[in-house]
Amino acid sequence: MSLRAVLLITLQREPGTGYDILQRFKAGLAHVWQASHQQLYRELDRMRGDGLLTCETVSQDERPDRKIYQLTEIGLQALDAWLAEPLAASPVRQPLFAKFFAWERWPTDARREELTTLREQLKQRLKTYAAIEREWFSDPQALTPSQRAPWHTLRLGQRLTETWMEWIDEVQEEVE
């Protein structure tokens, strides 16, 4: 259900194609949601079938057609209903933690490799977040409340990522 809600929100802010939304998932929404193109196109088509979206096909010379989606009145109502309803608590699932419970069977090389790789991924994630900050929130004090709200989410994304990285450093230092 949450993918639907994310699509309603981003299309309400600005109509666009599946491909456009994929770009948003890689850029401005990188700290919010990610989905494969297969899942995305399928979901957009279903939402159109359910009357939440309308679709306008735009032909391009020498390129595939673009299918631009936007919200219908029903889509807007569905969005408002989702906003009014509290989210279900998300279950904790940390597969990496499980490996720490099998410490003696976890080869040292594999462990070092795993933690180092994860740390690099987190560092890359922070770079992506920094790019979002530069592009959208370069002057936080100047933002309106509704612009400042997404900025807060980016800040939390950064802090959670930093918390992970600091922890990896501590663990690595202790066991090396």
Place this chain on the structure above:
Amino acid sequence: MSLRAVLLITLQREPGTGYDILQRFKAGLAHVWQASHQQLYRELDRMRGDGLLTCETVSQDERPDRKIYQLTEIGLQALDAWLAEPLAASPVRQPLFAKFFAWERWPTDARREELTTLREQLKQRLKTYAAIEREWFSDPQALTPSQRAPWHTLRLGQRLTETWMEWIDEVQEEVE
């Protein structure tokens, strides 16, 4: 796949029934993994079918039978293979963040309710984690390396939860 791995790890540490594992998910593994009893029993049966586990049925007077699972040699090999293989990067999915991108359509009451409820859930989670700490890790300095490894995961679970709570406080204070 990760549920399987978690089951291999916990059953390798100590054989037990599906119900036992459910209790572990609520207690000592609360910061690692959660699953419904339906999913759990089904997965245990499949793992037995795949030769990863053996099952010994123990009859009890006036109670349902207990089916005690433990790892086979194949199960142990599967665990070692999983430990050696790095985890795939997990996609970012934060449905709550999405609501912040629809700030103006998100009713104030619903927002306050949602953040307050989430904060209470996180506080409850910290209590659960504190109980784990008391039960298993009351003296971190006295732990062996393989006991200390799970302790590290609990510390990260705590810090991530605290980071979330601090953020909620900041957001609530700014918008109230």
Place this chain on the structure above:
DNA sequence: GTCTGATATGCAACTATGTGCATATCGATT
């Protein structure tokens, strides 16, 4: 000239997880 990556969309099969319902007993509460 061929390969790679960007643009643009999708189907089909599979796996993982969630939801609703079902069964049976015990002890404690109302």
Place this chain on the structure above:
DNA sequence: AATCGATATGCACATAGTTGCATATCAGAC
């Protein structure tokens, strides 16, 4: 006497997400 929570297990159906494959063009690198 009836209901509730703990003990103990499961089936069936539905939804969410992953993986493999497919199509078509253009620009730029090698």
